[in-house]
Amino acid sequence: MTIKPVKTGWQVNVQPGGRSGKRIKKTFPTKAEAIAWERHIQAKVQEVPEWAPPKKDARRLSDLIDVWHQHHGSGLKDGAGRKRILLAMCEAMGNPRADQFTPDQFAEYRMKRMEAGITANTMNREQAYLRAVFNETIRLGHWKKENPLTKLRAFKIQEKELSYLEQGQIVTLLTQLDKSRNAHVSLVAKVCLATGARWGEAESLRLTQVRNGLIQFVQTKSSKARAVPITDELEKSLKTHHGITGDGERFFTTAYSAFREALTKAKLKLSVGQLTHILRHTFASHFMMNGGNILALQKVLGHHSLTMTMRYAHLSPEHLQETRQLNPLARLNHG
Template structure:
């Protein structure tokens, strides 16, 4: 019976109108208990928030597609992420999304590392998987958080940033002018070195974005418009280049082949991005303001720009002035 008289004289209600939602409470009188029972049954019938939601049985691939349709398609690298996520889901066996455990994801990450995937790439893939759950939870598409959110990213050894010296810049530009099968890489490299832009940002620049001694980047990674001053000579060369050769094309592979033919040796994974690092490094070496550099590069956080701070002429010079060894009056 849902309403029962207890030995202590109180009336107890114990009902489960729908599986998974149970109500229990005691009252002084039978009529109060009966009214509570009726109210619970009526609320469960009329208000969905009173009823337990059915378990989400969608598999990971389906959830990834929902994420892409609702959010991923709007990202500048959405298609690339989508492809990476599909591969990861298949490697996991396309489980029910709610049931993906931390140990399962950690095992997959271990297999990536064993197959030669870098730690940074493994961390990126893990963050993409977590972002699917987190974004869909924010959008109220799922009512649970990422089930493997406690899996930490790998701690990676910070690598020093590589940049080209001025003689190396001269060598690279000369090689691009002489050996490139396309006229575009040499001019795009000059634009990257003069403005600190990314290779993809340079590729998207057209004549309408260069005027008045400035170049406007509006297809940026951070979705923010950047306007960077350039010399009159570079502006003239850019406009002349487009008149003779047309708009820039996708010529990254050509750039990489020419770079490999030079004496310049870069760490694995670095190619065109060394141009951006070179701009930032020489800017700081020459005494440029780190806050100005942040604006030029378009970094959302100053922490990203601070990677170049050690190149400043006075960086941490207090260590030399105030350390206890060099300030001894008598050295052995």
């Protein structure tokens, strides 16, 4: 900061934020006034951050992920696993400085991953994970810049038809499950078929979750508890099974491998990536084919969004039936 005499008085020439900060010049009639204003500016710069140049943020992408995990991710059910995926992504991209990370860097990483055989679905999930890191750190005030992935579009995924088991296939599968040496596998599968439960939800059932004609699922993927009515017959089977082979509070022990073995013996062909999930799809598909309500199905399956449940809507007997009478050809024929 300098004060010097000029033709019109005394000029203060200040740069309160340093060399890269904002420069201010002001002229006063007397030197005393100039000195007083200079002191005022020296005090003011502490209160007005925009006068000072922004500090460089040297944090790496992995540092930002650590901040995200500490303040948000650690509270997620899959927080630890998601952090491992994010850090592996960082390493593959060379762990750039967070303030220099660009959409092009992620797009290049994404292209290499897909050339290596990684699916578009997986890449969309990884993109969503990293985008969420920036969104959450921005929301919490730990990141002051924009989200670099906001404008990068995810891949558009072609919907695949969900496969399900027909009645005859269900009988074939249950026959093989009943033959299994695993005492639990058949009943776990029946719970899934009767309620639309995921395999892990059914396999981990406890006594307190089954009562008064309901199964209450609490440890769910969506973290949303839901109660599903069951028949007296199924409830009785569960209580009897627990009395014979129950493990403490739990009805079952692990039966996943036994299910896979029975499925192989039943010689049922499933879509790629499906195994125990075929039971959940089968429940939902038959629910709609038998005249079930799509909103009721959403609640039973525990979907946050109706969009997920709408995948089964076309199986309803009433789905788009109006097209038979309302199309122009039908009108011509009855004109």
